Amino acid sequence: MVRTDSAPRGLLALAGHPRLAPAIASLFNEPARPWSLPELAQLCNMSRATLARQFKEKLGRSASDLEDRRGVRRMEAR
Secondary structure: OOOOOOOOOOHHHHHOOOOOHHHHHHHHHOOOOOOOHHHHHHHOOOOHHHHHHHHHHHHOOOHHHHHHHHHHHHHHHO
16 A cells, blocks of 8 residues: 555545535536636635635646636537
């Protein structure tokens, strides 16, 4: 078994974070919806700045980067 002292990163880390889970669940439960950062922050009961910081720390990229990638995938699916 490989042990690491670093915290897990990626979507699973976000989904496992109690305050961020509502945003991740919403993003994947309603993939066609173009979520805004303020909407996601409201779901998580935190400020936009706090949500953005948490995404960056846990995912390694910003919430808007994730939404941009989802938007590209929506366009490709058409």
